[in-house]
Amino acid sequence: MANSKQTTQIIFHKLSRCLFLILGFLLLTACISAPKNVQLTNEFWKKKDRKVIVAITKAPIPQVYQVGNQGLLDYAINRTMNRKLNKYLERNDLTWYYALPENFTAKLKARNILSKPHTDQNLELEAKKYNDFVTSLNGDQLLIIKLTALGVQRNYYSIIPTSAPKSYCVMTGELINGKDKTVMWRQQTAITMPINGTWDQPPNYPNVAESLKLAIHTARQELLDSFFSDH
Template identity: 30%
Template sequence: MMGRHYLAGLLLAASILSGCAVVQKPIPATSAIFEQKESTVVVAIEKMPEPGQVMLGSQGLLDIVINRANAKAIVDRLQTQDFSQVSGLPQSFRSGLESRQIKVVMIDAALDTETMPKFTEGSGEGIALRDYRPLAKQYKADKLLLITPRSLGTVRSYYGFMPLGAPMGYIALTGQLVNLSTNKLEWYDRVEVQTAALGEWDQAPEYDNLMKAVDESTRGAVGRLRGSFFMEKASPTAAPLAGGSAPATAVSTQ
């Protein structure tokens, strides 16, 4: 039974990178979003996941135990990593909306979407999975801008207990704009960025180069998600220095 649970976790982790489990395709933002000056947008973020290492590849139960034990030092270090750029995304989106003369209401606490009912009056692409319509009355808002941090930390591939490469910085985020009258999506994007460390990565206990790669992935993912919504190009990052991180690589989710 436990083996099935581990297998399910691995399949879920694999889908994070491959995108094979994604039903909803990206919905690009349009200028019409920012022309509706009378709209009020409620901005929220879901609970931040525990920083950790996504482990991909073919692994048995014993392999997983070994690989998790070997990754523990990295995971412990990730607990002290600064992910405030991700947690600060609601304020960043708020500033961008207000600079376009759109009224914003903030939900200060993390939104627990798991406690919200699924939307049952329609399904398929372009429809939010959860029924967010009650938020319209609760916050006197027309739309919901929801940010979902899906993975924070690193990723590494394995064959059994053998690593197939070095761990890489890895950040996965989702953003969506929901019309609270219809529960339809007006913008939807999934951003995944992975970055290889430059130079030696196995520098326990601080893992300086690997954490720089995590930082690079964080900056890249945050910039891409915000740029997707506001239809802006993410600011280019500076050329990496020796012992820093390799250029971030966006992972397609389509």
């Protein structure tokens, strides 16, 4: 009976490991086929007779992103071990993200571009509905910013960490023409930053906080620099 139970556990572990390998392959494929960045042309700055709506989408819950070769049981164990860090990350202040529509709008207006911030912090919008959304706000173009990942990333093999945790911030910005849905600008940024010194400092994790602050600043600045470069 014991041998049968042990065999079942081994089979489950192997199947769960295979499942995560498949998911990892699918994720890698998605990353490879991800849309490329698109540089904003000077034509955008020359044309003044249009209105740009600036919006953000709903932010994800900040967390520990566990990457690497893990089975389902491994993942659950690692998740439990990261419970305190996840609890801290979930409380992360997202004021900087909610302020981005105002930040971009102020810079656009300073360059004589008519623009308006959309301040809904819980916006969930599919690409196919961009046109309807911008039209409903009497706009012509949509500048939409998405925070897709925020927190800490750490590599694992089974339940063994194979790297120190790093702060992690992933964002995408797009400018969409409302009439023909053309992508006029796109910038994707994925920032990882080392955590200096000891990282495991509950409950406030000061070194994690400092590293994450730098990752956020770098990602945010990349978007701003890409859009407003030389203008």
